[in-house]
Amino acid sequence: MPFGLLKYGLSRRYPVERQLPPRPDLKPSYDVVIIGGGGHGLAAAYYLSRYHGITDVAVLDKGYLGGGNTARNTAIIRSNYLTPEGVAFYDESLRLFRGLSHELDFNILYSERGHLTLAHTDAAIRTSRWRAEVNTHLGVESRLVFPEEIARIEPTLNLSRATRYPVLGALYHVPGAVARHDAVAWGYAIRAAERGVELHPKTEVTAIEQTGGRVSAVVTDRGRIRCGAVIQAVAGMSSVVAKMAGFRLPIRSIPLQACVSQPLKPFLNTIVVSGSLHIYVSQSSRGELVMGSASDPYPLYSSRSSLEFAEGLMAHILELFPFLGEVKLMRQWAGVTDMTPDFAPVMGLSPLAGYYLDAGWGTWGFKATPACGLNMAALVATGEVPDRIAPFTLDRFADLRLLGEKGAASVGH
Amino acid sequence: MKILTCPLNGPRNIAEFSYGGEVTAMPDPNGCSDAEWADHLMMADNTAGIVREWWCHIASAYWFIAERNTVTDEIIRTYPASEVFKQRIDFDAPDGGGGR
Ligand SMILES: Cc1cc2nc3c(=O)[nH]c(=O)nc-3n(C[C@H](O)[C@H](O)[C@H](O)COP(=O)(O)OP(=O)(O)OC[C@H]3O[C@@H](n4cnc5c(N)ncnc54)[C@H](O)[C@@H]3O)c2cc1C
Numbered sequence: 001m002p003f004g005l006l007k008y009g010l011s012r013r014y015p016v017e018r019q020l021p022p023r024p025d026l027k028p029s030y031d032v033v034i035i036g037g038g039g040h041g042l043a044a045a046y047y048l049s050r051y052h053g054i055t056d057v058a059v060l061d062k063g064y065l066g067g068g069n070t071a072r073n074t075a076i077i078r079s080n081y082l083t084p085e086g087v088a089f090y091d092e093s094l095r096l097f098r099g100l101s102h103e104l105d106f107n108i109l110y111s112e113r114g115h116l117t118l119a120h121t122d123a124a125i126r127t128s129r130w131r132a133e134v135n136t137h138l139g140v141e142s143r144l145v146f147p148e149e150i151a152r153i154e155p156t157l158n159l160s161r162a163t164r165y166p167v168l169g170a171l172y173h174v175p176g177a178v179a180r181h182d183a184v185a186w187g188y189a190i191r192a193a194e195r196g197v198e199l200h201p202k203t204e205v206t207a208i209e210q211t212g213g214r215v216s217a218v219v220t221d222r223g224r225i226r227c228g229a230v231i232q233a234v235a236g237m238s239s240v241v242a243k244m245a246g247f248r249l250p251i252r253s254i255p256l257q258a259c260v261s262q263p264l265k266p267f268l269n270t271i272v273v274s275g276s277l278h279i280y281v282s283q284s285s286r287g288e289l290v291m292g293s294a295s296d297p298y299p300l301y302s303s304r305s306s307l308e309f310a311e312g313l314m315a316h317i318l319e320l321f322p323f324l325g326e327v328k329l330m331r332q333w334a335g336v337t338d339m340t341p342d343f344a345p346v347m348g349l350s351p352l353a354g355y356y357l358d359a360g361w362g363t364w365g366f367k368a369t370p371a372c373g374l375n376m377a378a379l380v381a382t383g384e385v386p387d388r389i390a391p392f393t394l395d396r397f398a399d400l401r402l403l404g405e406k407g408a409a410s411v412g413h
Numbered sequence: 414m415k416i417l418t419c420p421l422n423g424p425r426n427i428a429e430f431s432y433g434g435e436v437t438a439m440p441d442p443n444g445c446s447d448a449e450w451a452d453h454l455m456m457a458d459n460t461a462g463i464v465r466e467w468w469c470h471i472a473s474a475y476w477f478i479a480e481r482n483t484v485t486d487e488i489i490r491t492y493p494a495s496e497v498f499k500q501r502i503d504f505d506a507p508d509g510g511g512g513r
Contacts, residue, residue, distance in 0.1 A: 239459035250455040253483075298432035301461045301484045308414075308428065341455055397455040398448055 019190050020065075024198055029226035030058045032380060033218050035205045035241060036233035037061030038070040039181070039366065040358050042188035043373025044231050044380070045197045046104075051374075052381035055196035058227075059189075060220060062204035066185030069235045070366065072303070072335035074258050074290050074413060075181045076271055076282065077367040078115045080135050080142045080173035082127075082408040085391040086344060087138045092388060093371030094175060100370060106187035108179045113282065114270040115176020116145075116154060117412055118320075120165035124275055127407045128171035141174040156267050158320050165276050165319070176271050178282055178290075184369055208244040214353040215245065229380050232350075233358040235365070236301065236336030242359070247351045249359060250397045251338045255296040256363045256413070257309040259332035261324075263287035273412035277316035280412055288330065291317060294411045295339065295363060305332040337362045343410060344403035347372060347392040348385050356380055357394060363413040415486075419470045420477045420493045433467030435460075436478055436497070442504055463489060465497075 008014070032048060034041040037059045048054040061067070079091035101107050119125045128144050135142035146169045147159050159167050193199055200222075207219035208230070217226045234241045236253045268283040281291045293313045296306075310332055318325060339362045340346060346360035358376050361368065375389045385393070396402060415427040435457060440449045458464075461484050468491070469476045478497060480489040 237461075239457065240461050243458075248452075248456040248458065250457065252457055252459055253461075297428075299459070299483055300486055302486060304486070306415075398451045400451060 019186070020199060021193050023200055023202070026058070026200065026203070026220070026222050026225055027198075030198075031056040031228045032231065033057075033225060033227040033229075034059045034231045034233060035218065036068070036235065036237075036358075037065040037185075037189075037199065037201060038068045038233060038235060039066065039185045039188065039369040040070075040233040040235075040361070040372055040376075041231065042066070042185055042192060043369050044233065044358065044376045045373075046188040046192040046195075047374050047377035048381060049192050049195035049197050052377060054377075054381055057192075057197045058200055058225065059192070059197060060200045060203040060205055060218070062202070064201045065189055065199060066182055069335040069337065069361075070181055070185050070369075072258070072333055073181055073366040074280070074282070074292050075178045075366060076115070076280070076413055077110075077177040077179060078173055078271075078412070079140050079175070079367075080115065080117070080131055080171060080408065081405055082131055082134060083344070083403050083405055084134060084138060085403060086405050086408070087134055087140055089371055089388055089392070090367060091138065091140050092374075093368050094177070096370035096374065097177065097179060097367070100179075100184070100187070104187035104191050106183065106190065108183040108187055109285065110177060110179045111285065112175055112177040114153065115173040115412075116150065116270050116272050117171040117173070118150075118167050118272065118274040118276075119169045119171070120167060120274065120276040122168075125169050128169060131171055131408055135173070143172055145170050145172045154268070154270055154272065156321060156323070157272065158322055163319055165274075178271065178284070181366060184366075188369075188373070205241060205244070208241075208246075208352075208355075210246070210352060215355040229354045229356065231356045231358055231376055231380060233376075235338050235359075235361055238338040238359040242350070242357075245350065245352050245355050249346065249357075249394070250340055251346075251360055252299045253301055253336050254299050254339050255303065255334040256292070256337045257296065257305050257332060257334040258290065258292035259305075259310060259313070260284070260291070260330050261289040262328045262330050264289065264327065272320065274316070274320065275411045277319065278411055279313055279316045279320075281317060281321075289324070289327070292413065295337065296334070301336055303334045303336060305334045339363070341397070342402035343405040343408075345372070345392050346394050347376065347389040348379065348394065350394060362409070364409050366413075417468065417479065417488060418491050419468075419473075419475065420491055421475045422470055422473060425470065429471055431469045431471050433469055433476065436465040436467060439502070467494075
């Protein structure tokens with residue numbers, strides 16, 4: 001055996017196992033074209049092929065698969081939202097996430113940590129209580145906890161009353177979890193490709209053609225393809241691509257930044273969020289602190305990261321964990337997020353027949369990957385909008401039936 | 414530090430300002446349909462490129478217009494809103510403003 005290993009190590013041609021097929025040539029037409037090969041587009045492709053027998057599908061991405069916000073997010077999975085529609089939807093996603101490693105036969109490193117949203121003001125306590133009530137009513141495990149219990153859940157957290165914003169309480173969401181974000185995209189991609197879905201990285205959509213109010217073809221930098229249906233899942237580029245399809249969206253593209261520290265021994269049990277301090281932090285299985293904040297103050301189509309972000313974040317992180325003063329930051333980055341006015345997504349039909357929207361995922365869409373893919377696939381396969389996603393229709397903005405999720409989504413992502 | 418030049422206060426740290434959205438033509442509040450008004454409130458061009466947008470210098474509560482490239486973050490020009498908006502808009506609702 002040791003010789004086998006040595007031979008393998010010294011060999012020039014590693015017998016590399018290829019999990020994803022090489023990119024094929026584009027065919028002139030597909031039943032379904034998916035624009036955007038992030039977690040969302042790949043999940044929809046998987047569920048179409050796995051549960052609806054629709055395999056004549058092409059997933060197009062202008063970059064590499066899963067290289068957008070799927071690669072940039074901080075991988076927090078939770079269902080402790082504020083609106084009943086949101087809680088029910090994200091809880092379906094959380095349940096799918098729990099079984100996903102088995103479903104895909106691919107380890108997505110799903111890890112339940114518990115999720116603490118700290119409240120430093122009376123108003124924040126009120127919102128926490130409200131969320132706890134809505135969650136409990138819908139069978140989601142969330143409750144209000146106070147400093148004595150917080151100290152048991154997260155012993156290293158600074159609960160001193162002598163800080164600028166002492167912790168008064170917290171919303172404790174027991175099932176809060178993290179997963180390996182890239183593995184989610186890879187798992188869906190591999191299993192979709194096995195069923196015949198074609199994956200086309202480095203293929204940018206540049207125009208969308210319609211005939212008689214129905215989408216008929218997608219033009220790419222590798223040629224034109226006819227199609228029966230299109231799913232648009234392009235996150236921060238949602239408005240730009242929707243414009244090709246001839247309509248506007250209630251979306252502003254705003255960067256969200258994050259960073260990681262050097263690896264430390266495990267000390268942080270939960271995911272800790274503070275709305276008042278505008279920060280959140282969890283510890284990855286490699287030991288790095290994964291940290292982030294609220295969105296950038298203004299729109300930008302660029303994934304540059306800023307010193308202002310790191311400075312503002314660190315000041316508040318040190319308030320909660322003063323002993324991290326000497327710890328070094330390793331990397332910081334940003335992703336361009338598709339923000340809606342009500343902090344809820346846009347899923348379903350669009351003004352163009354046969355053209356389906358998976359957008360408005362802002363800073364909260366990683367956790368939605370399985371449920372969004374499942375429901376979008378059902379929509380495309382049957383033409384019927386599943387009840388679960390009906391409230392997230394684009395029409396809600398014209399009817400002023402917004403979903404008001406900001407209180408549960410602006411800092412905790 | 415990123416600098417934004419306020420037409421009233423001169424070059425300042427962009428952290429002193431608040432972003433106020435794209436400059437868009439407002440439909441006549443007394444004459445437009447509900448759909449037009451909702452569109453005005455909710456929808457956005459969200460252009461990737463040069464846009465005109467509202468900014469406010471927070472400390473002096475001064476609103477003005479900036480032309481900015483939303484891909485490169487380059488600020489091209491800033492100027493007082495009076496260069497674009499020449500007359501006052503009054504929001505007198507048809508029923509005298511008492512609401513419905
Ligand atoms: C810093 C950060 C932290 C976050 N943290 C969390 C979190 O903790 N929890 C959570 O739930 N969510 C979080 N999010 C949000 C989450 O990352 C996104 O909502 C989610 O990943 C969106 O997935 P997607 O597949 O729709 O988009 P993406 O992964 O961005 O995929 C879209 C793809 O579309 C492609 N594309 C764009 N234009 C074109 C075109 N013209 N032609 C072809 N392809 C195109 C892009 O190349 C890209 O790969 C965070 C986001 C960021 C930026």
